[in-house]
Amino acid sequence: MVRASNVFVGDRGRRTRRLLIALTIFGFLSLTCAVIIAAWAIGRTRDYTYWVNHTYQVEQAIADFRVAAERAETARRGYIINAQPQFRANYEQAAASLAPALDRLAALISDNRSEVARVATLRNDLAGLQQQRAQTLALVDANRMSDAIRAFREDGSRVLMARMRAIAQDMALAERTLLAQRDADQQSIFLTFETVLGIAAAALLLVIVLTAMTMLRYIRDLNAASGRLTELNESLEEVVAERTSDLTRANEEIQRFAYIVSHDLRAPLVNVMGFTAELDAATHNVRELIDRAEQAAPDIVTEEARLAAREDLPEAIGFIRTSTQKMDALINAILKLSREGRRVLTPERLDMDALVGQIGDTLQHRLDERGAELVIERPLPEIVSDRLAIDQILSNLIENAVKYLQPGRPGRIVVRGRIDGIRAIFEVEDNGRGIDPKDHARVFDLFRRSGAQDQPGEGIGLAHVRALVYRLGGIIDVASELGNGAMFRISLPQTLMTAQDDRK
Amino acid sequence: MNDHRSVSIVMIEDDEGHARLIEKNIRRAGILNDIRHFTDGHSALDFLYNSPQGPALNGPALVLLDLNLPDMSGTDILARIKDESSPLKRTPVVVLTTTDDKVEIQRCYDLGCNVYITKPVNYENFAQAIRQLGLFLSVIQVPEVDG
Numbered sequence: 001m002v003r004a005s006n007v008f009v010g011d012r013g014r015r016t017r018r019l020l021i022a023l024t025i026f027g028f029l030s031l032t033c034a035v036i037i038a039a040w041a042i043g044r045t046r047d048y049t050y051w052v053n054h055t056y057q058v059e060q061a062i063a064d065f066r067v068a069a070e071r072a073e074t075a076r077r078g079y080i081i082n083a084q085p086q087f088r089a090n091y092e093q094a095a096a097s098l099a100p101a102l103d104r105l106a107a108l109i110s111d112n113r114s115e116v117a118r119v120a121t122l123r124n125d126l127a128g129l130q131q132q133r134a135q136t137l138a139l140v141d142a143n144r145m146s147d148a149i150r151a152f153r154e155d156g157s158r159v160l161m162a163r164m165r166a167i168a169q170d171m172a173l174a175e176r177t178l179l180a181q182r183d184a185d186q187q188s189i190f191l192t193f194e195t196v197l198g199i200a201a202a203a204l205l206l207v208i209v210l211t212a213m214t215m216l217r218y219i220r221d222l223n224a225a226s227g228r229l230t231e232l233n234e235s236l237e238e239v240v241a242e243r244t245s246d247l248t249r250a251n252e253e254i255q256r257f258a259y260i261v262s263h264d265l266r267a268p269l270v271n272v273m274g275f276t277a278e279l280d281a282a283t284h285n286v287r288e289l290i291d292r293a294e295q296a297a298p299d300i301v302t303e304e305a306r307l308a309a310r311e312d313l314p315e316a317i318g319f320i321r322t323s324t325q326k327m328d329a330l331i332n333a334i335l336k337l338s339r340e341g342r343r344v345l346t347p348e349r350l351d352m353d354a355l356v357g358q359i360g361d362t363l364q365h366r367l368d369e370r371g372a373e374l375v376i377e378r379p380l381p382e383i384v385s386d387r388l389a390i391d392q393i394l395s396n397l398i399e400n401a402v403k404y405l406q407p408g409r410p411g412r413i414v415v416r417g418r419i420d421g422i423r424a425i426f427e428v429e430d431n432g433r434g435i436d437p438k439d440h441a442r443v444f445d446l447f448r449r450s451g452a453q454d455q456p457g458e459g460i461g462l463a464h465v466r467a468l469v470y471r472l473g474g475i476i477d478v479a480s481e482l483g484n485g486a487m488f489r490i491s492l493p494q495t496l497m498t499a500q501d502d503r504k
Numbered sequence: 505m506n507d508h509r510s511v512s513i514v515m516i517e518d519d520e521g522h523a524r525l526i527e528k529n530i531r532r533a534g535i536l537n538d539i540r541h542f543t544d545g546h547s548a549l550d551f552l553y554n555s556p557q558g559p560a561l562n563g564p565a566l567v568l569l570d571l572n573l574p575d576m577s578g579t580d581i582l583a584r585i586k587d588e589s590s591p592l593k594r595t596p597v598v599v600l601t602t603t604d605d606k607v608e609i610q611r612c613y614d615l616g617c618n619v620y621i622t623k624p625v626n627y628e629n630f631a632q633a634i635r636q637l638g639l640f641l642s643v644i645q646v647p648e649v650d651g
Contacts, residue, residue: 271522
C-alpha cells in the first residue's frame with residue numbers, strides 16, 4: 001500500500017511537471033506572438049503616419065502650384081488691362097515659382113504612375129501657357145494693347161488654365177482617396193492588433209489560472225504526501241522497535257533453548273559414561289574369571305565366552321566411550337556458543353595494533369612451528385567494542401590461517417584494517433590451502449568443516465566467530481579459492497552500541 | 505553432644521542413573537552413612553523439614569543437591585536451606601550438577617553452598633570428585649544441635 005501511494009504521487013508529480021512545462025511554453029509563445037504583432041503594428045503605424053504626411057505634402061504642393069498659377073493669371077490680366085509695371089513684376093514672381101512648385105510635386109508623386117502622367121500633362125500645359133502668356137505680355141510691353149487683348153481672347157490660355165485646374169483637382173482627389181484607403185488599412189491593422197493582443201492576453205490569463213490551479217493541486221498533494229510520510233516515519237519507528245524486541249526475544253529464546261538442550265543432553269551422557277565405566281570394571285572381573293577358568297577347567301570356557309570377554313566387550317565399550325566423548329565436546333560447543341550469546345558486552349576503546357600484536361605473540365610458537373609469518377599492516381583503525389569478543393574473533397581467524405596452510409608453501413598471514421564510513425573493516429588474509437567456493441557458507445555453520453579433515457577440530461571456531469561478529473553488529477564473509485589462500489573480511493561498527501545504550 | 509548420631513546423607517537428584525553412580529562411588533570411597541534419595545524438590549523439602557527422621561527434627565545431615573529438578577530449581581532449595589530463619593542453615597550442602605557456568609556457580613556460593621561439584625562426563629574425574637567428597641564428609645564438623 002505504501003509503495004502504491006508513492007507510485008501514485010510520483011506519477012502525479014511527473015504529470016504536473018509536464019503540464020507546467022507545457023503551460024509555460026504556451027505562455028511564452030503567446031507573449032512572443034503579441035510582441036511580434038505589436039512590432040508589426042508599430043511599423044505599419046509609422047508607415048501610415050509617413051503616408052498621411054505625404055498626402056498632406058502632396059496636397060500642399062498641388063495647392064501651392066494652383067495658387068501660383070492663379071496668381072500669375074491674375075497678374076497677367078491686370079497687366080493687360082492696366083499696363084502697370086507692378087503687375088508685370090507680380091506676374092514674373094508668380095511665374096518663376098511655378099516651375100519649382102511643379103518640380104516639388106513631381107518629386108513627391110514620383111512613385112505613383114498615374115500621377116506622374118498627370119504631372120507630365122501639367123508640365124506640358126504649363127509650358128504652352130507660359131509661352132502664350134509671354135507673347136501677350138510682350139505685346140503689352142510694346143504698347144500694342146489692342147493686339148494684346150485680342151491675343152488674350154484668342155489664344156487657348158483659358159482652356160489650358162481650366163484643364164490644369166481640373167488636373168490639379170483630380171490629383172488632390174486621388175490623394176484624398178489614397179488617404180481614405182490608408183485610413184481603412186490602418187483601422188484594420190489596429191483591429192488585427194487588438195484582436196491578437198486580446199487573444200494573447202486571454203491565453204496568458206488561461207496559463208496563469210491553469211498554472212495556479214496546478215500548483216495548488218501539486219502543493220496539496222505534496223502536503224498530503226508529506227503528512228503520509230510523517231505518519232509512516234512514526235509508525236516505522238514503532239515497527240522497528242517492535243521487530244527489535246521480537247528479535248531480541250527470539251534470540252533470548254534460542255539462547256535459553258540451546259542452554260537447556262545442552263544441559264539436558266549432558267545429564268544422560270553422564271549416565272552413559274558412568275555406567276560404561278561400571279561395565280568396563282565389570283568386564284575386567286569377567287575377564288579375570290575367564291582367565292582363571294581357562295587354567296582351571298578349560299572345557300567349560302566356550303570360544304564365544306572367551307571372545308566376548310576379551311574382544312567384543314572391550315571393543316563395544318571403547319566405541320561407546322569415544323562416541324560419548326565426542327558428543328560431550330559437541331554439547332560443550334553449543335553451551336559455549338549459548339553462553340557467549342548471553343555474556344554482557346562491555347564496549348571500550350581498543351588499540352587494535354596492540355591487540356593483534358598480542359594475538360601474534362600468543363601464537364608465535366605455533367607460527368614458528370609451522371614456518372609461517374604474521375604480517376600486521378599497521379596502523380589498524382581503533383574501534384570501540386568488546387575486547388574479549390574482538391580478541392576471540394581475530395585469534396580464531398589467525399589460528400585457522402596457521403592451521404590450514406598449503407603444504408610446501410611458506411605461510412604468510414596478513415592482517416589489515418581500514419575505516420569505511422561509520423564501519424571498520426578488518427581482513428585476515430592467508431596464502432593457505434583455501435576453501436572451495438561451494439563451502440563458503442558452510443564453513444560458518446556449527447560442526448561443519450571443509451576440505452581434508454587432517455587437522456583436529458570440531459567445526460566450532462568459525463561458527464563461534466560468526467556468532468560473535470553478529471553480536472557486535474557486524475558481518476563476516478570469506479573470499480577464497482581452493483589452493484589459493486583465503487581472505488576473511490569482518491565489517492564492524494566503529495562504535496559498538498549495546499542494547500542497554502539503545503534503551504536509554 | 506549427640507556423638508552417637510551419625511550424619512545422614514540426603515541426596516536430591518532426579519536422575520536415577522546419576523543417583524546410583526553417586527551412591528556407588530560414595531560407598532567405594534568407604535562412606536557408609538545412611539543415604540536418603542529424593543527425585544523431586546517437594547518431597548525432599550518435606551523430608552528435610554517435617555519428617556520425624558529428617559534433619560530438622562532429628563540430627564545432623566549433609567545435603568547433596570542437583571540444580572535441575574523437575575518441580576523446582578535446586579537454587580530455590582538451596583536458598584530455603586540457607587535462609588537466616590531456617591533451622592537447617594548450618595547443614596552442609598554439596599551442589600552436584602552438570603553446569604560449569606561461572607555465573608551459576610557464583611550464585612550457589614552466594615546462597616551459601618559449601619561445595620560445588622560439576623558432574624563431569626569423564627568418568628575418572630567424576631569418581632575422583634566423589635572420592636574427594638568422601639574425604640570432605642570425613643572431615644566435616646557436624647554442628648551441634650543447640651536447638
